[in-house]
Amino acid sequence: MITAFVQPAPSMPSESSATPVHDASSETRYGALFEQAPVSIQILAADGRTLRVNRAWEELWQIRAGSALMAHVFSADYNVLTDPQLLAGGITPYLRRAFAGESVAIPAVRYDVAALGGAGPTRWVTARAHPIKDAAGRLVEVMLMHEDITERVAAETALRVREERFRSLVMATSQIVWTNTPDGRVLEDSPSWRAFTGQTYEQWREFGWLDALHPDDRAPTAALWQDCVARRAVFETRYRLRRADGSYRWTAVKGLPIEDANGAVREWIGANTDIHDTVLAQAELQEQDRRKDEFLAMLAHELRNPLAPISAAADMLRSGVAEPAAVRRASEVIGRQVRHMTSLVDDLLDVARVTRGLIQLEHEPVAVADVIAGAVEQARPLIEARAHALAVTGDAAGACVLGDRHRLVQVLVNLLNNAAKYTPRGGHIALALACQAASVTIEVRDDGIGLDAALLPHVFDLFTQAERSPDRAQGGLGIGLALVRHIVTMHGGSVAVRSDGPGTGCVFTVTLPAQPEAAGTGTSLRAVTP
CATH class of the missing domain: 3.30.565.10 (Histidine kinase-like ATPase, C-terminal domain)
Known part of the structure; x- marks a missing residue:
């Protein structure tokens, strides 16, 4: 079993030492250090068999002393150099280097105790294999020290899943999502931006994204962006963005500064939303309002114009001294202007009927x-x-x-x-x-x-x-x-x-x-x- 950060354990005095020192207190002390070490330690014989494990090893792999599985680990039937999981994980070559006398850092591997016939856990570990040699430099044992990184791997996997989910969401949404460095430059790729604008990554990185804006919008947008970056303020505006087909569409843009634990800006995250149809609809509504205002002004003018000749004719008739020809002309003026006003009112009524669908036709x-x-x-x-x-x-x-x-x-x-x-x-x-x-x-x-x-x-x-x-x-x-x-x-x-x-x-x-x-x-x- 493998993987974990390992430090060389103190070497045991060998029987071939020039000055062997063996007393009960030393053996007890070394035994206590080995058993109580917080790091999982597995001592391997020169041929790959397991000679000894400490309590941290037992806790890591949930293999207890006296169990059948522990007996299997210590038996001649189990050898780390032929362990199928270590072979499949590419770990065996590292172990062979350690058995050849080299201190080796072993990369992460996933090891399932159930494959040995037990009910133990599955762990992700890294390891260091350190050779223990006698005074003549001959390999006596290999000490294998494991570091449990299961929680770290799980956290990294969860983070990777969240990032993949976020990327999938970005690709599925109609918005253009982007990130910038704390000083406002583009470094990270944005597939949604490139798909919309047709720019390559090299064209849009740094401040190349401004080239995709409408020429009239580039300078004011750049000035606003630099100001928001300097003040660490929310960037919110709208501009026309060139599509891959060369046409421009209005987009609403919002970028937020994301702070780290110390309050410094770690990055900017923002999005562009296509609002082109909304902008055109608003422009059309504004144009309709403008035409309606002009219409009301014209209506007031058209209704007021006939009043002056009608009023003059009425004044003359009221005087009672007008000649019959003048009375006739005044009457014609009044009649003509009234007909004109009646025509205007009839047109207004027709418009009201049309807009409300009330016109009835003869067929x-x-x-x-x-x-x-x-x-x-x-x-x-x-x-x-x-x-x-x-x-x-x-x-x-x-x-x-x-x-x-x-x-x-x-x-x-x-x-x-x-x-x-x-x-x-x-x-x-x-x-x-x-x-x-x-x-x-x-x-x-x-x-x-x-x-x-x-x-x-x-x-x-x-x-x-x-x-x-x-x-x-x-x-x-x-x-x-x-x-x-x-x-x-x-x-x-x-x-x-x-x-x-x-x-x-x-x-x-x-x-x-x-x-x-x-x-x-x-x-x-x-x-x-x-």
Whole structure:
């Protein structure tokens, strides 16, 4: 049995000594020292048999004097040089070196007493094998001293299991986990960091991790990190981290200084959490809030504008001295402004119904020509007021869709009014109809101010408006196109917009499912073309 730290035991006087000294007191003293030694000692004969063991050895291996197992250990049937466990553990070569006269430190080995036929324990031990020689230098015995390291091995195994569990947890989590030295440098590898960023260990070690940050985030992050390291304060921030595919994603970062027993920073441990989708969602919410605030400001402006002419007309009528022509003009002003305010309120009510899903559609065959005629009739005053030229083209004869005529007219009116408002005075607006077997397409084109590419994806969102042009007298709440999309979608159709950029105009395209022609509903577009 083997393994444990061993110190050479005092050599016993041999019978071949030049001046043998043997008295009862010496034998008793040496015997007491051997038995009471706190270290497990096993004395081996020159051929590998066991000659003597002390009490610490018995306690270590739980083999008691007088037992059958103890008798086996001392018998010729047991030899440490042929012990199967020591052979399998690679210990025998060390023992042979000791039997050749060398003092040898023997590495750790796991030894199970049960393999000898007993019920004893399994121990991890290290050992030292020390040769005992006579005056002539001949090997007399080998002293084997064991150190029980079972608890240490168990603790190291438990620590290794915890570390492996931690590494497995790190690999399984979506977070990027990292450790840094007390002075803030990277030395230990982080597979999760390398997997996310595509950096090699050499690229990210020391302060190379900063290269994976967005260029705009590197300097402020480095300054904050160095400050936290100097103050031993929690490092908490967020930055954009480059993925292996080259894209950047926002991550929330937190690093904690870990102190040792003396209060000094032993290391830093931290993690990056991907918050990119959350950041984008927050940005979208902030943008929606901004548009809503602009909408409320526009609403106040649009509702206030008609009040001045209404108030002036009312004052004149209240004077009682106005000429009949002036009264008629005042009445027309009041009527026109009230209609404008009513239109704004109707749009607001429509938005409320749409957002709450309360719009109810009629489902009946509707002639497309009738829809276009109604829309042109309603939009004509604004188009003429801004001196635009309107051209309507296409063959609508027989074209029919299933839906709500009033709402479909509202769709085209909003598109035509939108073209009129965002086209400089004296511009051109074209409405074109194209009919296929399964669909009807209506296109509204203008040569107005156009749309920036950044605005195109949001043009059908609530409260979205292009920049107001200086000559744009007509206001609006930025909700017309949102209503267009909702109404068209409810009819099973789609609406799209394209623009080549500012100053190039816009093209809005509405596509609706076609229906068989309803009797008596066909109308030529020629009747509604200016």
